[in-house]
Amino acid sequence: MENKKVVLSIQDMNIKFSLRGQILHAIRGVSLDIYEGECLAIVGESGSGKSVLTKTCMGLLDKNGFIESGHIMYDGKDLATYKTDKEWEKICGSEIAMVMQDPMTCLNPLKTIGWQIEESLRYHSTLNKEERKKRVIEILTDVGITEPERRYKQYPHEFSGGMRQRVAIAIAVACNPKILICDEPTTALDVTIQAQILELIRNMQKKYNLTTVYITHDLGVVANVADRVAVMYAGDIIEVGTSREIFYEPKHPYTWALLASLPQLGIKGEELSSIHGTPPNLFLPVKGDAFAPRNPYALAVDFEYRPPYFEVSPTHKAKTWLLDPRAPKIEPPKVLEMIKNMERVGGVLNG
Amino acid sequence: MLKYCAKRLARSVVSLAIIVAVVFSLLRLMPVEGYFSQLDQMTEAQINNELEKMGLNDPVPVQLGRFYVQILHGDLGKSTRYRDGYPVAKIVKKKAPISIKFGLLAMGVSLPLGMLLGILMAKKKNGIADKLGTLYIILIQAVPSAVYYLLIQLYGTSALKIGLLYDDDKPITMILPILSLALPSIAGYAMWLRRYMVDEENKDYIKMAKAKGVPKAKIARQHVFRNAVVPMVQFIPGSMLLTIAGSIYVESLYSIPGMGGLLVEVIKRQDNNMVQGLVIIFAVLGIFGLLLGDLLMALVDPRISLTKKEGSR
Numbered sequence: 001m002e003n004k005k006v007v008l009s010i011q012d013m014n015i016k017f018s019l020r021g022q023i024l025h026a027i028r029g030v031s032l033d034i035y036e037g038e039c040l041a042i043v044g045e046s047g048s049g050k051s052v053l054t055k056t057c058m059g060l061l062d063k064n065g066f067i068e069s070g071h072i073m074y075d076g077k078d079l080a081t082y083k084t085d086k087e088w089e090k091i092c093g094s095e096i097a098m099v100m101q102d103p104m105t106c107l108n109p110l111k112t113i114g115w116q117i118e119e120s121l122r123y124h125s126t127l128n129k130e131e132r133k134k135r136v137i138e139i140l141t142d143v144g145i146t147e148p149e150r151r152y153k154q155y156p157h158e159f160s161g162g163m164r165q166r167v168a169i170a171i172a173v174a175c176n177p178k179i180l181i182c183d184e185p186t187t188a189l190d191v192t193i194q195a196q197i198l199e200l201i202r203n204m205q206k207k208y209n210l211t212t213v214y215i216t217h218d219l220g221v222v223a224n225v226a227d228r229v230a231v232m233y234a235g236d237i238i239e240v241g242t243s244r245e246i247f248y249e250p251k252h253p254y255t256w257a258l259l260a261s262l263p264q265l266g267i268k269g270e271e272l273s274s275i276h277g278t279p280p281n282l283f284l285p286v287k288g289d290a291f292a293p294r295n296p297y298a299l300a301v302d303f304e305y306r307p308p309y310f311e312v313s314p315t316h317k318a319k320t321w322l323l324d325p326r327a328p329k330i331e332p333p334k335v336l337e338m339i340k341n342m343e344r345v346g347g348v349l350n351g
Numbered sequence: 352m353l354k355y356c357a358k359r360l361a362r363s364v365v366s367l368a369i370i371v372a373v374v375f376s377l378l379r380l381m382p383v384e385g386y387f388s389q390l391d392q393m394t395e396a397q398i399n400n401e402l403e404k405m406g407l408n409d410p411v412p413v414q415l416g417r418f419y420v421q422i423l424h425g426d427l428g429k430s431t432r433y434r435d436g437y438p439v440a441k442i443v444k445k446k447a448p449i450s451i452k453f454g455l456l457a458m459g460v461s462l463p464l465g466m467l468l469g470i471l472m473a474k475k476k477n478g479i480a481d482k483l484g485t486l487y488i489i490l491i492q493a494v495p496s497a498v499y500y501l502l503i504q505l506y507g508t509s510a511l512k513i514g515l516l517y518d519d520d521k522p523i524t525m526i527l528p529i530l531s532l533a534l535p536s537i538a539g540y541a542m543w544l545r546r547y548m549v550d551e552e553n554k555d556y557i558k559m560a561k562a563k564g565v566p567k568a569k570i571a572r573q574h575v576f577r578n579a580v581v582p583m584v585q586f587i588p589g590s591m592l593l594t595i596a597g598s599i600y601v602e603s604l605y606s607i608p609g610m611g612g613l614l615v616e617v618i619k620r621q622d623n624n625m626v627q628g629l630v631i632i633f634a635v636l637g638i639f640g641l642l643l644g645d646l647l648m649a650l651v652d653p654r655i656s657l658t659k660k661e662g663s664r
Contacts, residue, residue, distance in 0.1 A: 060561055090564065097563075106558075109652075109653075112653075119563060157654050168559075
């Protein structure tokens with residue numbers, strides 16, 4: 001993995017929001033490299049900044065949000081300096097595309113789905129009208145929609161949720177983007193459909209040579225699809241590594257807690273493991289390790305100084321003082337051992 | 352499509368029949384003097400004789416049946432106390448075009464202007480245009496219309512150097528009444544369009560369009576505006592048809608011989624046939640407007656199925 005080409009590099013990103021006169025520090029110095037052709041999953045609880053981070057890469061930050069410092073290097077350009085819609089229009093859709101969370105609301109109800117897929121081609125390709133239509137039918141077939149000729153003329157309300165998500169994926173891949181961001185692509189779907197959609201995204205990734213970034217809080221999805229995992233907490237990536245490393249050898253107490261709260265690890269009759277407390281208030285400056293107040297393994301230093309990245313392996317690093325040579329040796333919770341034996345999570349990783 | 356229209360039409364006809372029955376029955380409860388222009392000079396026997404002649408002594412269902420047949424022939428009866436012996440339809444025929452002319456012209460002015468204002472306000476939400484527009488809307492809604500109608504008449508006529516009243520031969524005298532009628536509707540259209548557009552801006556599919564890299568101007572036109580117009584088209588036919596009712600205040604201010612205030616007038620004078628006729632005309636137009644609005648809505652919104660059963664929305 002380390003020899004691979006970096007397609008998108010987020011460097012020391014700080015993003016803030018001004019809300020009712022207060023400043024919310026949503027992303028606190030995140031650096032992340034995304035490699036060509038990989039499938040990266042960004043996991044974290046609600047409000048940890050996963051969506052904000054990826055939206056920033058497409059210029060979709062809400063109006064009250066702004067990049068305070070940092071770079072987003074893509075193809076030799078720094079996207080963080082992009083200000084106008086004109087600049088972003090060239091990136092969005094054609095270079096970086098997105099599949100949104102809720103397929104029920106992400107399609108315009110008044111336009112045919114053919115029109116909506118064609119729309120991005122209209123602005124990003126030189127194809128003429130017939131060629132575009134041909135291409136749309138082709139993509140519809142690719143995403144597994146039967147009778148594409150008939151479906152082309154139909155409206156979103158004539159599609160089921162899973163079908164709409166297929167259409168959304170078709171829209172995303174229409175212009176051959178390099179990077180596909182999937183913002184919780186299965187959250188709004190029926191469990192029976194979820195696997196199909198993940199499979200479809202994986203096929204599209206192969207077929208179109210995509211680099212995919214998943215944003216999710218469903219660790220099951222992560223285990224299914226991701227080559228690499230970045231764990232976010234309170235606007236920072238606190239641990240990043242290959243899926244294997246994150247699932248089998250997690251180092252950060254937050255990652256431990258996150259994995260331990262997998263419902264599959266629960267024992268019948270016993271209370272499910274959960275993380276107590278709430279994430280820190282990002283309106284206030286965070287002192288030390290943001291997770292320290294909720295961390296049963298917190299050291300005194302955690303409350304004082306923010307930990308740097310400690311490298312575990314060339315692909316694995318975590319921000320926790322526990323990895324400091326001077327720290328006491330603390331074993332991860334026993335329950336995490338079970339992950340290796342789990343079929344749903346572990347089995348896929350091995351395969 | 353045809354089936355849908357037919358169903359809607361049938362339902363409208365039924366509603367109308369019910370309205371006619373209600374209006375007719377209610378008016379039968381009114382004192383009989385509403386049928387005579389000079390009641391005080393008539394004897395009891397004469398009155399009874401006349402009532403008998405008009406068939407008003409028959410049981411109400413019989414009268415109602417007769418009335419249905421009558422209105423199907425376009426006969427709304429004759430005015431008595433308002434203009435003795437004149438057919439109601441004839442009076443309306445004379446007055447309505449004037450009100451419609453003013454109403455439609457005012458709408459022709461206010462619809463584009465109101466929409467434009469709404470778009471401007473929505474485009475730069477919380478910007479200067481939005482704040483000024485909001486101020487305008489609040490002023491229009493808070494200040495009684497009588498106040499600015501009078502001001503418009505007062506200053507407008509002196510600015511245009513014309514007389515205070517409407518003159519059939521001078522088209523320029525139409526400007527001020529139309530302006531008066533348009534001002535509040537501009538505010539109305541702007542307010543609704545702005546609201547619908549702001550609603551649309553926050554929809555997921557707008558974000559999706561941005562993520563697709565669609566130019567901003569195209570998003571504004573093809574997604575935001577297009578979708579915001581849908582809820583507005585529904586009431587446009589209705590408001591067009593109901594311009595026939597005219598505006599009491601504007602018409603009396605400029606002494607325009609339109610329909611404005613006619614209903615109030617005939618109620619005051621207890622001209623039963625006129626009241627009945629006017630209420631039924633307004634009801635027909637109101638229902639027809641709703642029907643047209645529904646059909647128009649079905650044309651612009653594919654979610655309203657034309658083949659499925661009605662009420663699917």
